[in-house]
Amino acid sequence: MGKDTSIYMFDSEKAAVNLYEDLQHRMYHTQTFRGFINNRKKALNNDKISFDRILETIKNDINNITPEDMLEITLFFRSQIEPLFHHDSWEARNEYFETLYQYLGIFWLYEFPNAAAYYGYMHQYENYTEFFPMSMLKNYQSGIRICSEDFLLFNDYVILVTKEILDRKIHDHEHKLTAEEERIVNTIKKENQDNSLLFEIIEEEVQFLAKVFYPSEKSPYSHSVLHSYSFFRKSIEMKSRIDAKKNPKILILQSY
Structure with a gap:
């Protein structure tokens, strides 16, 4: 997997409802967010990764989220969404991500091309x-x-x-x-x-x-x-x- 860098801003009201609900309960392609976090903690042997802390931050105000916790969210969505676009164009994938993120209160301002x-x-x-x-x-x-x-x-x-x-x-x-x-x-x-x-x-x-x-x-x-x-x-x-x-x-x- 290559290195990606993006600029984001947030809508705290949308995130507190839509993102919070999805990460708490929704099964995406193969996993829930809780399952993803549990696997990451084991794979990295890192107890600092916390499902509860991430959810609590989103519920209170996603603007206070750390880059480390935001990284876990983006890696989760990439692991669940990108396989669905295996035969589609980069533009189709990005359009879907942008639509999904906006619904969840995440606004993708800029993805650096390289x-x-x-x-x-x-x-x-x-x-x-x-x-x-x-x-x-x-x-x-x-x-x-x-x-x-x-x-x-x-x-x-x-x-x-x-x-x-x-x-x-x-x-x-x-x-x-x-x-x-x-x-x-x-x-x-x-x-x-x-x-x-x-x-x-x-x-x-x-x-x-x-x-x-x-x-x-x-x-x-x-x-x-x-x-x-x-x-x-x-x-x-x-x-x-x-x-x-x-x-x-x-x-x-x-x-x-």
Whole structure:
């Protein structure tokens, strides 16, 4: 099984009813969630995995779930759902997952296409947080849980830095921004017009990427450039979907 990384947000009310009920009682393809957790505890010899704790968190507020516990949920659904799509397309599988997750109160914001794209994205995360540390942030072995308000500020940075990469044609991307995308970019710039540090680090980062990209596209930092159009479009989409009041936490999850 390969390494997958995705960004999630949650609807606590839906999860407290639908996800809680399914994980507590429902038999999926071959297992219940309780049976899956019992098997995982034995296989990994790990008593820290707790069915009761996961269910209690979902019942109270899924936004407080740890990446480790969320990993168990996603691995369970993958083990039960993916075999049903053995002869179907990747798109059909993803469409089913997205529909199921939304019903359960889990919103799949972005699945990175590969490890290289994730590396390029997290390079921008590390660059941003060096200058703008995030509050209510906690790192775990399986991922990161972030306050949505902070994530949206980082997301604005990603929009601006990737827009500069695209405008300067560091890589020969074929792209044409919509009027709405241009409006969003201009709004972000206006909202941050007094934040000179933000624009300074964006300029430094774009210059750095241009220098490392031209000699060799094999530089690990080049993935920020190679995936810049995808990062731009997905960040615009996430900005429109995340409501910091309704979805107070964002989770970046790595699974195997």
